[in-house]
Amino acid sequence: MSLSLRTVALLAATALTVGGVAACSSDSPGASGAAGADCITDFDPAIDYFPDKQSVEYAQNFDIEYHNSYQVLTVRQPGQPDEAYVLTKCGAPAPDLSGDLANAQQVATPVSDLFAESTTHLPSLEALGKLDVLTGFASADFVYSDAAREHFADTGVVQFATAGQVDAEAVVAHAPQALVTGGFTDPAFAVIERSKIPVLDNYDWLETDPLGRAEWIKFFAALTGTEKQAAETFDGIVAEYDKYTDLAAATAPAPIVPGLPYQGGWSVPLASYSNALYGTAHITHPWMSEPGTGSLQTDLETVFAKAGAIPLAISTSAATTVAEALAAEPRLAEFAAFRDGQVWTSSARATDAGALDIYEQGVLRPDLVVADLIAIAHPELLPGHEFTFYRRLQ
Template sequence: MSMGVSRPLTGVLLALSLAVTACGGDGRESEPSAGTGCVTDFDAARDYFPVKQTIRHATNFTLTYAKNYQVVTVKQPSPGAKSETYVLVRCGTPAPELTGPLSGAVTVQTPVRTMFAGSTTHLPFITDLGVLDRLKGVGTAGLVTSPQVRERVTAGAITEYADITGQEIDTEKVIGARPDVLMTDGREVGSYGTLRKAGVRIVANAEWQETTALGRAEWIKFVAALTGTEAKATEVFDGVAARYRSLAAKAKTAEPVTVLPGQMFQGQWAIPNGDSFMAKLLKEAGGTYAWADTEGTGSATFDLEAVLARARDAEIWLPQVSEWKTLADVRKADSRYAEFAAFRSGKVWGINKALGPGGGNDFYERGVGHPDLILADLVAVLHPDLMPGHSFTFYQQLTR
């Protein structure tokens, strides 16, 4: 069945309008349920955010505080998009006037009680913060690797609301569920206009636009601002950052190993530029590659012959293909791959150790919030003497 709208929305919109009116205008019950942290006796002089978060690594969002609300601005939800500002108002306190810098901002009552998540990269943050019970919808359940989330999908506690592309959304299902927020990856989809008109708050979690591993992981604080779990976010992130820095310091003592990242896709080989997320990760793992000194984020594309000319002798090859399990799979994809030294020596490591039953890859899910686990694997691949007995999380060596 198509994930688009299956019948007219008029009845659903009317039901939602009546429900919102009954709840005092924002969809919340007049008496807050236990655990929401709603204020029952507002004091204008009180600071309702005694635990404040500081953003140190993420550069694509800012967070500031007033006494009873936070202002979060996502600088670039997607490439070329305008910034978006969210006013996160402590439930039970008055919202500020949306004038001046707040003009056009989206107001969200927090802590949110229910949320939908459009990307699997959001799931580790939600789980680590201990608020998985508030997750009521995921974009595509088949791509989820988290056992805890999959169990809740199977039990009917979490619903699927989009197709595998994320472009076709069952708007009726979302509106009927009335989540406090729908968290997207920042890219705009046509159906979002319908959802906004129906009162669904849409917020952009654009962690994927960060250019450092810790910058991406620090978006746990964005989710914490929505869920009122600031202390937990600081605890989790500080642990990840400490482990990451310790691993990077260990790898810095070793001689850099030459690496070949990526593989061909539709006739082109994407090589990360020197200022990209992957380039920095490889460097911190004690690796280097032929294009490490190029400027810019993102990647540049080359044909296979150009890659062979510059990186034929790379010691270790790190393809980003989940389907390759053996070197025979690699040769079958393109016989010319056998010309790389890493192929001949068998030093080809893929990110296919942690795959979900529907084809999702935990490297792209849990790895976003836990780059320390990725870095640990990479250090063990490049410098096994530094990581004796390491138990791999995402990477595994392709067999012959």
């Protein structure tokens, strides 16, 4: 993708870097607002500038290592080489790096000018009180959070992937301190990196442990200097999740029909994030112990043969009524769950455009998801439960 002369000129005028790290000067993005206030003003190499350190306990796909004035944030994708990013405290000199880190992308922290690609990133920034650092987002079309949507409208956040692909020119023209990806490759990333804008991979969606996925809040805490807030928030989520784990531990697993058909196919979870949530809530289905990971693509006939008589169905679907589900696939009426009126979908919090909060807030708050699932499958354990994400189709 080629860049206009206007964009190249703008980049040259605005992208101030020192040794690959955004400088903490009055002209740099990191110098304004809260980030500027947190910059080191009298650097001493003997001082540890990270009094609140994070440890990663549940997530498998990132780690954080501390040095006096910088962090090494390592992100991994199974089957691919690890990717390391150097996060240097604003006001400190660029560290002298060697070996695998010699060519690592570097970011001055805390950031005050960040682009992010996935809706799963929004709850972490919101919980950390750092939505204000978000200056660019892929597309507002499928965002559920009212706070995020208001922030986009009030501040003119750059939408850089409204057509599904990243617009490199839009990113380079703004020149953010960093762009956090949604965990998928895009040809634009190479162009953005060549423009000295760090592109940081985020693989939260690859975590199969619900707490591991929620723990990516610490990734954003490392970027925004909110380690203490992240620890308090995450520890509270773990405590709630453990409470619901203990609550369901003595119950017999409740069988369900997993999912609903979509465009002629039916996806059922194997060893996956969904099955981990089901297991915690003591829910099972006929494919629970099947080998493999991710999901199995099958058809309605196969699902009906194995699960048609099960009187409960749970789906992360946007369907809001029985009529809507049956209009898409009339044969669902033959399932016991439809006959008994026990079909639940995660559409309780949805926008008219189809954004589901279970794919947003639900990623950070698996405790709320598990509470809903327990109340569906074992209602006697949570009488009077107020559902967050799920609703029973009427």
